[in-house]
Structure formats: structure tokens, C-alpha cells
Amino acid sequence: xxxxxxLGALLFIVPAAAIYGTFVLSPFVQTVWLSFHKxxxxxxxxxxxxxxxxxxxxxxxxxxxxxxxxxxxxxxxLLLPTSLGLLLAALVAQVQRGRTVYRFGLFLPxxxxxxxxxIIWGRIYDPNIGIINQVMRALGLDVLTRPWLGDxxxxxxxxxxxxxxxxxxxxxxxxxxxxxxxxxxxxxxxRIDGANGVQTFRHVTVPSLRNVTTLLLSGAFISALTxxxxxxxMTGGGPYxxxxxxxxxxxxxxxxxxxxxxxxxxxxxxxxxxxxTTGLFVWLRExxx
Amino acid sequence: xxxxxxMTRRSFVKFVGAAASGLALGGRVPxxxxxxxxxxxxxxxxxxxxxxxxxxxxxxxxGAATPSIEIKRVFQPEMTNIIKVALASDSGPDVxxxxxxPSYHQPLVDAGLLRALDDEYKSRPNLQKVFPxxxxxxxxxxxxxxxxxEVEFIPVFFNKSVFxxxxxxELPTKSYDEFLNLCKAIKAAGVTPLGxxxxxxxxxxxxxxxxxxxxxxxxGFEEILYGSGRWDQPAVIEAADRIKQLIDLGYLAKDxxxxxxxxxxxxxxxxxxxxxxxxxxxxxxxxRSRADNPAxxxxxxxxxxxxxxxxxxxxxxxxxxxxxxxxxxxxxxASTIWIDFLMGPAAQKIxxxxxxxxxxxxxxxxxxxxxxxxxKAMTLIARxxxxxxxxxxxxxxxxxxxxxxxxxxxxxxxxTPKDWAGKLQVxxxxxxxxxxxxxx
Numbered sequence: 001x002x003x004x005x006x007l008g009a010l011l012f013i014v015p016a017a018a019i020y021g022t023f024v025l026s027p028f029v030q031t032v033w034l035s036f037h038k039x040x041x042x043x044x045x046x047x048x049x050x051x052x053x054x055x056x057x058x059x060x061x062x063x064x065x066x067x068x069x070x071x072x073x074x075x076x077x078l079l080l081p082t083s084l085g086l087l088l089a090a091l092v093a094q095v096q097r098g099r100t101v102y103r104f105g106l107f108l109p110x111x112x113x114x115x116x117x118x119i120i121w122g123r124i125y126d127p128n129i130g131i132i133n134q135v136m137r138a139l140g141l142d143v144l145t146r147p148w149l150g151d152x153x154x155x156x157x158x159x160x161x162x163x164x165x166x167x168x169x170x171x172x173x174x175x176x177x178x179x180x181x182x183x184x185x186x187x188x189x190x191r192i193d194g195a196n197g198v199q200t201f202r203h204v205t206v207p208s209l210r211n212v213t214t215l216l217l218s219g220a221f222i223s224a225l226t227x228x229x230x231x232x233x234m235t236g237g238g239p240y241x242x243x244x245x246x247x248x249x250x251x252x253x254x255x256x257x258x259x260x261x262x263x264x265x266x267x268x269x270x271x272x273x274x275x276x277t278t279g280l281f282v283w284l285r286e287x288x289x
Numbered sequence: 290x291x292x293x294x295x296m297t298r299r300s301f302v303k304f305v306g307a308a309a310s311g312l313a314l315g316g317r318v319p320x321x322x323x324x325x326x327x328x329x330x331x332x333x334x335x336x337x338x339x340x341x342x343x344x345x346x347x348x349x350x351x352g353a354a355t356p357s358i359e360i361k362r363v364f365q366p367e368m369t370n371i372i373k374v375a376l377a378s379d380s381g382p383d384v385x386x387x388x389x390x391p392s393y394h395q396p397l398v399d400a401g402l403l404r405a406l407d408d409e410y411k412s413r414p415n416l417q418k419v420f421p422x423x424x425x426x427x428x429x430x431x432x433x434x435x436x437x438x439e440v441e442f443i444p445v446f447f448n449k450s451v452f453x454x455x456x457x458x459e460l461p462t463k464s465y466d467e468f469l470n471l472c473k474a475i476k477a478a479g480v481t482p483l484g485x486x487x488x489x490x491x492x493x494x495x496x497x498x499x500x501x502x503x504x505x506x507x508x509g510f511e512e513i514l515y516g517s518g519r520w521d522q523p524a525v526i527e528a529a530d531r532i533k534q535l536i537d538l539g540y541l542a543k544d545x546x547x548x549x550x551x552x553x554x555x556x557x558x559x560x561x562x563x564x565x566x567x568x569x570x571x572x573x574x575x576x577r578s579r580a581d582n583p584a585x586x587x588x589x590x591x592x593x594x595x596x597x598x599x600x601x602x603x604x605x606x607x608x609x610x611x612x613x614x615x616x617x618x619x620x621x622x623a624s625t626i627w628i629d630f631l632m633g634p635a636a637q638k639i640x641x642x643x644x645x646x647x648x649x650x651x652x653x654x655x656x657x658x659x660x661x662x663x664x665k666a667m668t669l670i671a672r673x674x675x676x677x678x679x680x681x682x683x684x685x686x687x688x689x690x691x692x693x694x695x696x697x698x699x700x701x702x703x704x705t706p707k708d709w710a711g712k713l714q715v716x717x718x719x720x721x722x723x724x725x726x727x728x729x
Binding site: 147 | 399402543544548697
């Protein structure tokens, strides 16, 4: 009887497991396998080199530089879109009339594809006709104008800010949904205790949104680690690796430099780093609860 | 429902039966008449409206000349990224268009994905006429793996309207100092002398190629490619120093690394900078700018000598696009006939007039209907004179990566020319150890 019940359950699992195995597990295992080889992606011969690609990665200064840029991305992605989203959600939740208009207007950047965002912000940052430099010139701040995407000191942050512009609306909408789930009696109690708006926000709203924040931060963390599209469309990782991130570097080494095995090794490193740090982050958050 | 057309089950069955019979009969007609066409699947790499028009004309001309062969065209703008996988998985074309120099072709040759064309060069009338120097550029390990079709070179384009406004009539011809003086005069007039789309990593490489041909020369570069020459020698470093000098003197736009190719072309046409270094592959875009903006006119000159010991002219350029045949081409003869047609006089006229390009076979530009600058470029190509090199197309990909990125590093002050040259030498030695350098 029990066996039959298990058999039935297994039958239900098989389609999903087959799809997951074919499209997720199998490519992952193949990538790990490739990472132990020297292979150009086309040759029928794959040369087994053991941990050679991983040793090369450890010695690769561009890899570490790209990883450090990912860490900058992570820092900015964890801080800016979520805090901006939370602030705007709290403000929009207060609006009595026209809330939908605000919500729609603020959500708009999120519906654009990242490639389009890259093109739009490429124009915004254009040193000659871009709005940023034009406004600065109009204000007499010529000294602050710069070729944003061509400046080694500015390119990484410039790309990241475009990402923040794209990401904050999602955080705002999720926070708005979270705000609706907060027990209103908590606000009543805070009011009776004499808490002002800021105190209520700090001691009632923010703690009540802890789970939502964990979700958003996890998502932001992973998207910062795997960032590709914006960097690729806006700078290509340049100038001279000044905005290179791991994903663009993997692409270049695997498909432009045709070192597929090395690209696979870098991908495995990235996946392990993402899994470990995200797991650690979620565990820490849950432990605090 | 009365009065409306409804299909009953019986009428549906009749319809399907009739349709099936019709299709079957129709499909059998060519077989019955022995008119089944041979098919060549061909992947060109450009799909701009102008390129589509050109390919329409070429395939129509081929269809008229060779009705038994049908060309199935599939545009592949991402050719470099997909061709390797497509050929390896047997889902690729019979013939494809892409750069043929060894830096592109070596991995395909090593993987056995291409067909060597030495026999076809002997037997096909138009392939026999390919300029020897151009054919040489498609040779790897002693065999010829592609047909060169796009001869290109890299001059300095200048905005004639800007030059006229500034009263500049003399072009630099004798020495590089003349060029620097020209830049000085343009800058003094409040115009940025030289622009570049440095965000497109290839663009600084084009300027460098021009300068390297003037410091090291074609023969010196071939000594690196085929002999024992080194990347960290003074002439290689000097060419990079010259780029740094242009930046330091304010002659090269300070925002060059923030501009992509399209922005650079727009800036040049708008007169934001007076000169632009790019290749003749950009003629089609420049002619479009000229058509869109009647105030814009342009011409080109070559950078004057730096190392006067080198034989002039040292022109950066060589072979860009070309055609290759898959090792698994379904109909080799038909594929070869198609490529031979692409190198013939009927196609050459279309290359000249629509694409503003030229195949390396003898032709008379006077017979083509061309605007002035493309005519000037075609006339030079028609002489059959050997050109120098566009460095990035003949070096292995790992060296290209350091070459392109390093030039960005020099322009943005993150890397010195000497350090860059050292890195190039390291990558070159790695490529040599891996067997990835050119094997003529």
C-alpha cells in the first residue's frame, strides 16, 4: 500500500524532475566537467588538465579585479534600490488620491529590458549631448563634467546607477504589498504610546517588513553577482577592465578568447561563490529571527 | 447560422483530400520535369537595409546566370559567436561570409570544420584572378581556407567642411610633424582635431595599426607574426606612445573612450571633431551621412611617415570579410560555383556600387557609378598593391584581448605603453605555446 502510494508520488515528480535534470542539473554538471578541460568549444579533442583552469583563475588578476567590481555592485545593489524602494513605498502608501498614478509612474523603469536601459543611460551619460553634462554646464559646473562611461574612475559607478534606476521600482512594489500585510493594531499601539512618524516607521514598519527585505536583498545580491547586460551594453567592461564584472569576463574568455574550459571554471567559481554567500546571508537573517 | 458558410465534416474531408492531392501533384512537378534545383545554404553577416539590397541584387544576378542553383540566404549578424557551434553541430551553412584571417579561422581549421579551397583556386575562373597577396592572407598551415572578398584600409578621414571653414588647404604628406602641426592649428581654432569611438574597443586598435605601420612597418610586423620579432620592441611601444602623445596634447578627443562607433560617426559628420580614423568599411555609413546632411563632405589622407627608413606608403589594412565553405557542405560543386560568382565581374560591380567595397580581383572602378571618395578608395584597391595590416585581425584572440583592452588602458592612463607591450609579448608566447599563432 505504502509502496503504491510512493510510486504514485514518484510518477507526479518525474516530469518536473526530468525537466529540471535536463535543463538545470545536466548543464551544471557538464560545466563542471568542462572546467577540468582545455577546450576551444569546437575541437573534437578536449584535453584533461585537472585543476589547471582553477589554478589559472587564482593567478588571474583580471578575475580578481572583476570580482572586486561585483562586490561594489553588491554593496550598491543591497543599499540603494531597497532603501529607495522602501522609502518610496512608505510615501506612496500615505497618498490618498492618485496612488495608482504614482505607482505606475514609479514602476515604469522596471518594465524596460536591461538592454534598453543600457542604451537610454548611455545617452544620458553621453559627454556631449547627455543630459547630465548639459545640466552641469548650464549650472556652471563644467569642472564636474566628464566622459562618464570612458572615465576609469566613474564607469563602474555610472553603470551601477543605471541598474539602481531599473531595480528600485520592484523593491517599491514588493514593499507596498508588504505594507498592506502589517497588522494596523501595531500602528494604533505605537500612536497610543506617543510614537511620531519616524519612530513608527523605524520600530513598526521596518521590523514588520523583515521577511520582505530578506527576499529583496537575496534577489539583489544574486543579480549583482550575475550582472551582465548593463555592463555589456554600456561599457563592454571597459575602459581597460574598469567596469569588468565576472559575467562579462567569463563571456569574453569563453566565447571571444575561445577558452571554453577556462570560462567554465570561472562559471563554477561564480556559482559556488553565489551559493555560499547567499546561503550564508539567508541563514544569518533567519538566525537573527 | 443560416446564410453563413459552415464546413460540414464531409466537406472538410473533401477539402483536405483535394488539398493533399494538389500539394502532392504540385510537389512532384519539378521532379517529373527533372528541374529540381540544387541548393546552397549561405549565411551573410550583415543585415542592414543597404546590405540586404546588395545581396538581393547579387542573388538575382546569380539566379539569372545559374538557374539550376538556388541560394538560401540566412543573415547572421552574430556570425563569430555562432558559426563554430553551428558547423560543429552540422546545423550550419554550406557557405558563409566572415573575416578569413587566421585569428578568426584558426579554431575552425583546427577543428576540421572548413574545407581547404586550393583545388578550387586552380579550377575556377574568378578565383584564379584573386590577387596573390590577398590569397596569402587566407593561408593557414600551407593551405587556403577562405576566399578574401573585402579589401580594406585605414586612412584618416577629414571633414572637408570643417577644413574649409578653418581655411586648411594643405594636407600632411612628408612627415608626422606636419600632422601634429595640422592638429595644433585645428585645436587653436577651437575644434577637437581627432575623434574616435573608443567604447567600441576596435577603434583605438585601428588608430594604433596606422601608427604601427609607420613605426615598425609591414615587414617588421611580419617578423613578429612569422619570425622572431617581439612585441616589446621600441617601434611597437613608440606607436602606442604616439597615441598617448595625441591625448596629452589635447589632439585626440578626451571623451574618445566614452563614444561608441555610431556616436563617433555622428560627431565627425556634425563637425564636432575634424578628423576620424576608421577603415574603408565605414564608407557606406559616411556616404549615408553625406546623403542625410548636405553640409557634410569628407575625404581622406594617409598619416605621413614617422620612420623614414621604411618604404612608403605603409598603409594599415588588408583583408576583412571573405567566404568559406563548410567541410560538410552538402553540394560542394554548387557552393564553389556560388563563391566563384561572388568574385566575378557582375558581383564586383555590386560590391563597388552598393557596398562601397571591392573584392581583390582586377576591376576598373571607372566603369562603376561611384561617389568621389569611394571611387578614390576603389581606385587604390584596383591597383592590386599589397597593403599592410590591421593588427587585430591577424593575431590570436588572447593577444587581441590584451591589444584592445590595453589600448583603452593607455588612453585612460591606467597602463603605460611599455607595460602594455610587455603584456602583449607574454600573451604572444602563450599563443605560440598553444599553437595559436599564424602558421603561413
